[in-house]
Amino acid sequence: MIRWRKGTVETIRREWPGAVELAVSIDGDGAHRALAYPALVGRPEPGDTVLLNTTALAMGLGTGGYAMVIAIPDRLPPDPSGPGHLVKARYTPLQATVLGADEQDSPHHETLREADSLDGMPVIVADLHSALPPILAGLLAARPGTRVAYVMPDGGALPAWFSMSIAQLKDAGALAATVTVGQAFGGDLEAVTVHTGLLAARHVLDAEVVVLAQGPGNLGTGTRWGFSGVSAGEAINAAGVLGGRPIGSLRVSEGDKRERHLGVSHHSLTAYGRVALSPAEIVVPELGGEFGTRVAAQAATLGERHTLVPVGVEGLEDVLRRYEKDWGVRMSTMGRRLDGDLAYFLTAAAAGRHCAAAASSGV
Known part of the structure; x- marks a missing residue:
């Protein structure tokens, strides 16, 4: 289950809030990328001996293909201090206590003890973490200055620190704060459930809009139900029962080589069509051409339960390219950039564009 290795830190390659990327020499296997979370294991320095989990590295995972630092055995970090009774990553060797x-x-x-309503706040739900930057681009281009919080459930990465995008979006002022819920941790706020995470975003962070999508590294098996994005449907239900305004962002691809993800992904069709019992606004991008017709036809199957909202995508490609440059955030999904799967990013940006109108309406 775990491939254990011992290594020596050669250099620090780069770092961002919560994470340090290293070059590590692994005994008998040369130099590799490694990632450490200083809040969990302390800060590695060149020359340190480190214990590593190399499972993802050996599997060649694209998103998480790092050797993960488990410990710096010769220089342990100080014991934590302060309040906090929530244990996350529970009963694993790296379980952590947070407030x-x-x-x-x-x-x-x-504030949260009796909180029970989102007061009509829009909640944009998406399948993949890579939808976060384009959703924000579409939203903020149409409604600059909107205070947006990101709620991250535990379907992908558990540490929010793994996401360089979160750090860059916050630094650029595009994202106000992050709430990590369930077993996920490392956000500006921690919460037990998606429900209290949404309520905290609204009543503690004063968010006007929430974007909810799993962290990097989603899990899929090619089966109808065996994918972590099922949680998108559950998030629609949570937003609905709390009196929010659920908005579903479709996962659309023209560049994926897997038939089940071409057009509207089966992830969206299952999560919104079968799991989401609460009505939502499902944004359908007006992509045009034969591909746009295919997307509209697939999305139409969701119309029995949800309200389908056609949204034009004119001008959004320019918006995406401008914000990618201005924010310093790499628009990428499954290794594909803007030119490799523009439809994916336009669809997410269209959800943000629609949400801007929804938030402006004050509903």
């Missing part, structure tokens, strides 16, 4: 916004010792406990 939950909803727990009794939190200064926000009284």
Whole structure:
């Protein structure tokens, strides 16, 4: 289950809030990329001996193909101090204690204790983490200054620190804060469930809009139900039952070589069509041509339960390219950039564009 290795830190390659990327010499296997989370294991320095989990590296995972630093055995970090009773990554060797916004010792406990409504706040739900930047681009281009929080459930990466995009979007002012829920951790706020995470975003962070999508590294098996994005349907239900305004962003691809993801992905059709029981606004991009006709026909199957909202994509490619440059955020999904799968990014940006109108309406 775990491939254990010992290595020596050669250099620090780069770092961003919560994470340090290293070049590590692994005994008998040469130099490789490694990733450490200083809050969990301390800060590695060149020359340190490190214990590594090389499972993802050996599997060649595109998103998470790092050797992960488990410990710096000769220089352990100090014991944690301060409040916090939520244990995340529970009963794993790296279980961590955090302060939950909803727990009794939190200064926000009284705010959340009886909180029960999102007051009509729009909640944009997407399957993949890579949808976050284009959704924000479409939203902020149409409604600059909108205060947006990102709620990250535990379907992909558990540490929010793994996402360089989160750090870059916050640094650029595009994202106000992150709430990590379930077993995920490392956000500006921690919460036990998606429900309290949404409520914390609204009532503690004063978010006007929430984007909810799993962290990097989603899991899929090619079966109808065996994919972590099923949680997108559950998120629609949570937003609906809390009196929010659920908005579904479709996962659309023209560049994926897998038939099940061409056009509207089966992930979206299952999550929104079978799992989401609460009505939502499903944004259907007006992509044009034969491919756009295919997307519209596939999305039409969701119309029995949800409201389908056609949204034009004119001008959005320029918006995406401008924000990619201005924010320093790489628009990429499954290794494909803007030119490799423009339809994916236009679809996510269209959800943001529609949400801008929804937020402006004050509903």
